[in-house]
Amino acid sequence: MYPDPRVVDFIDDHFVPVRFHVKDQHDDFKRFGAHYGAQWTPTVLILDEEGNEHYRIEGSLPADDFMSQLMLGIARAAFDRQDYRAAEELYRRVVESFPNSEAAPEALYWAGVSKYRATNDPSALSATADAFAQRYQSSSWAKKASVWRARPASA
Amino acid sequence: MATTRAIAWRHDFDPALRDAKAQRKLVLLDFSAAPM
Numbered sequence: 001m002y003p004d005p006r007v008v009d010f011i012d013d014h015f016v017p018v019r020f021h022v023k024d025q026h027d028d029f030k031r032f033g034a035h036y037g038a039q040w041t042p043t044v045l046i047l048d049e050e051g052n053e054h055y056r057i058e059g060s061l062p063a064d065d066f067m068s069q070l071m072l073g074i075a076r077a078a079f080d081r082q083d084y085r086a087a088e089e090l091y092r093r094v095v096e097s098f099p100n101s102e103a104a105p106e107a108l109y110w111a112g113v114s115k116y117r118a119t120n121d122p123s124a125l126s127a128t129a130d131a132f133a134q135r136y137q138s139s140s141w142a143k144k145a146s147v148w149r150a151r152p153a154s155a
Numbered sequence: 156m157a158t159t160r161a162i163a164w165r166h167d168f169d170p171a172l173r174d175a176k177a178q179r180k181l182v183l184l185d186f187s188a189a190p191m
Binding site: 011014017023033038043070 | 174
């Protein structure tokens with residue numbers, strides 16, 4: 001995933017990259033691995049400037065899937081700092097940029113949550129449920145969003 | 156001759172956090188066993 005020039009550019013644009021290799025940085029690998037509970041390689045964490053973890057990717061992925069996961073992580077960091085408008089925009093960018101990735105339905109779900117948190121408007125959730133009726137119907141995220149579907153008013 | 160671009164991995168955690176704050180970026184921390 002890392003040799004892909006798109007991944008190199010994406011990481012250069014969005015992150016300060018730190019690597020602890022099991023052999024070459026053995027002491028830091030053990031120390032920070034214990035601190036963050038990294039039990040496997042590769043484990044990739046997205047941290048804020050305080051060292052707080054916001055997202056975790058375990059195992060290798062093809063470049064497109066890896067970038068979509070990195071974008072999910074950036075969006076999650078925005079969500080965690082309660083910048084919900086930025087989070088929604090970032091999540092929607094995942095859906096637009098990687099519509100066929102496993103990250104896309106998760107991003108669609110959290111875009112709806114982010115919009116709801118930003119606006120306190122419940123229609124953001126029902127609109128998300130409606131969107132799942134059009135795409136990603138078999139995903140677990142569609143099932144989670146299905147409880148938001150607007151019910152017709154009873155007579 | 157074509158050159159291969161590579162990620163400029165760092166190995167200094169605390170300075171990297173400080174630089175992330177200054178550059179308003181997140182930190183990507185990779186625990187790796189990949190052949191170097």
